[in-house]
């Protein structure tokens with residue numbers, strides 16, 4: 001598995017670090033999951049070994065009967081930081097990307113019921129398809145970007161990052177109070193409403209505005 005993702009503005013290869021994921025960052029998605037909005041977003045980690053790139057395939061694990069798609073904005077960290085105030089957060093961002101947080105929903109529901117972590121539900125190989133990075137100077141406002149996802153040509157998710165409860169800058173402030181962020185770390189900012197099942201043979205097409213797109217296949 002390739003564990004580098006992008007080139008920075010000096011054309012240097014940046015290795016993927018930790019992948020920090022947020023949950024309950026869009027009100028309508030929390031509602032469709034019968035979850036409530038918490039004061040702060042929920043956090044969990046995905047292993048970097050779950051990353052795949054454009055035109056690759058999600059492999060359905062034999063122990064899950066129900067995989068879900070979640071389209072998300074990814075933030076890539078460009079400089080080591082901790083305890084950052086939101087007003088300084090942009091200084092530490094390298095860029096953005098389009099990410100899918102693939103979830104074994106049946107395993108996650110079981111985990112939720114039992115108070116177990118989501119590591120298995122979220123951590124299988126191929127469960128983090130990501131696009132190439134878009135350097136931050138190419139994006140005027142990360143808090144106003146269209147996000148969409150189609151399965152076999154049919155639109156399933158369509159929203160905008162302006163519907164996120166927390167801004168990109170606030171997210172950096174929040175996470176950097178908990179853990180040091182390092183160059184190459186990737187934050188998946190959570191999904192809007194419209195999540196649903198993916199099956200063998202499906203073709204997933206996702207878009208981040210007109211800036212980036214992903215085409216991903218689903219296999220057994």
Ligand code: MG
Nearest residue numbers: 070101190191
């Ligand atoms: Mg998610």
